[in-house]
Amino acid sequence: MSAAPAPETINNLMPEIAGLIVEALNLDITPEEIEADAPLYGDGLGLDSIDVLEIALVISKRYGFQLRSDNEDNVRIFASLRALTSHVASQRTL
């Protein structure tokens, strides 16, 4: 994996990723309402595996890399908006 992206890179990218999530899933909230550190699964935003696959598709098209779930990364990558954004920032080719 590449070096960890700078915090400001992540902060700048987060609104964009939040927007993608809301749009891809047709959620009934605004992107700003997704808290940076709240869990995306379960008790936070309440996403499930269907949502995760849909988000993965949008992210792969937009940022030019494929998500993988080796070593249980799946849980870690989707732990929060910040974790997902950090993963995108470190893996993106577009």
Next chain:
Amino acid sequence: MKHLPLFSGRKLDEIFAWLPAGAVSVGRFLAEAQWLAGQLPAGEWLLNVCENRYRFALGFVAGLLAGKTSLQPSSLSAETLHRMAADYPGALCLCDGEFAAESLPCLRFPELPERLPDITGDIPKIATERVVAILFTSGSTGLPQPHRKTWGKLVQNAQAGAAALGLVGHPHNIIGTVPVQHSFGFESTFLLALHGGCAFWAGKPFFPQDIASALAAVPRPRLLVTTPFHLSALLAADIPLPAIDKLLSATAPLSAETASAAEARCAAPVHEIYGSTESGQIACRRTTQGPVWHLLPGIELAQEAGNRDQTWAFGGHVEGRIPLSDLIELSTDGKFLLLGRHADLINIAGRRTSLAYLNHQISAVPGVVDAAFFLPDETPDESKGEGITRLAAFVVAPTLDQRQLLAALRKRIDPIFLPRPLLLLPSLPRNSTGKLPRSALQALFESTVQHG
């Protein structure tokens, strides 16, 4: 009493499964399962929730050899686990990964010894009448409904599936995206290794890139066992894929468009299985060759005279006489058409339940006065392929907010059935007889959600 061997037509040096480290032979698998059987504490029931397909297989066969019955619920919600603990005293949970077994005693999957004694003597035989697995559906009363599977019927089931898919004499390496504990994954990955000559990949690839990597990890010929939802995500990702020689889809109807796209992309046939947890797999078709289903060997369907709404499956590997939850048009020579589902039944991304069950669960949440789940009529967005329509719920619960309600529901039902949206209302539009007609809910949905 009649007995059948653990494996059908397999030699000990054939490949049983593929792990990241390489192939595992039938003999090695049996040696490991015999060792694991010796590690299991006494007790009648085994709730084997291992995510890894190979570890599940070892746990299942170890339990089989140790005289245990495998419990395979449709969900692992806290509510279900409490139910299992109450209904199956002493049930042991065998798990890998980060599983929270709640009230059940739990055995973490142990490290396997590197050296094990060679297999000597005959392949173990199991009594055909013995109940070796209980698969559960969610049931309409809120209680998981058990469906008992005997060893003899499971063997027959796997052999019928292998024959229908043309795997007899042509063993494939199986990559499954579906959980091995549920009916489809159980029959079409694990049982095909025991009794269909195939070998399976131990993982359960999720993202399209994971599927590509898993395919690359095993030699041809390869069989991809998947669902319409995973298959359309794989096609939409449009990434380079290793050769696939056969595809098998089940859990929800596959559209002819997706099937054609998959056949064109993979240059391989796409087959579909039709069945249920109650009946097991009962029919198959090649989706691009039309809507007609062909019954598996030995299976029969019947309808009562004058009532074509209810169809029964029996014969072959079906346990008893099973009512099917689909509307069916029977044809001759073991052929039939599916016309749709009974109105109460829900299938979301291949997970099945009923509105009655969901309504029962939400009404049981303390503070809920009245509630109704609703599956909207809208057609999913075409651009997404096998798009997923979500459930809505209308709830009267003056003391609760949305977050509290969702947290309570999450403990009771599978996340896929959580309502999106969940709307809190002062009352529901019940008619004078206290019924909630679907039309009233549709109107409520349109006024509050679509134009709200």
